[in-house]
Amino acid sequence: MNREAIGKCPVCNNDLEITELHCHYCDTTIKGHFNLCKFCKLDNEQKHFIEVFIKNRGNIKEIEKELGISYPTVRNKLENVIKALGYDAKYTPKVDKKEILAKLSSGEITAEEAVKLLKD
Template sequence: MKKEVLGKCPICGEELEVTRLSCNHCHTNIEGDFSLCKFCKLSYEQKNFAEVFIKNRGNIKEIEKELGISYPTVRNKLEDLILALEYKSISKTK
């Protein structure tokens, strides 16, 4: 069973770097400094919220229902996700 890519070090919390890619079919290995996509750097909880958000097409009522959380909690999780993806927060720029 394959493991999900970690974006942050489980010990110190700093960003991890990908230095090797491998092909399971032909066994080619490529070494270098590769960057992770923005989504790879998210925590498990943030990825889960993003998936629920997309699945429910941003319908906050449906997100509340599926996750069993309140409207303010959905908004806070969305703000955290926006900031984690390195976008500017609308509520904090007003």
């Protein structure tokens, strides 16, 4: 049975490390201290979001459609993943008013979402 290794401790939520690797084919066992990859530390919801993001090639409109969420929610989920991967999530791009108005005009975002984005 294949089970995915968890990346966070279920008790204290700190990062876990792997201390033993085993090959079922040749019965080799390697003991030591091994770090999990960054993506292993994401929770299932974050992994699902990244899968949808990649599948849709980062097209926010398609991600909104597939997940049934708004543009600001997609951005928040992406910021959450960026932070979980250990990158600075405080990055705030300059507001491009023309881009926001174009998205509003094309129906990509609602008027409420446009107002929120313009206030950021």
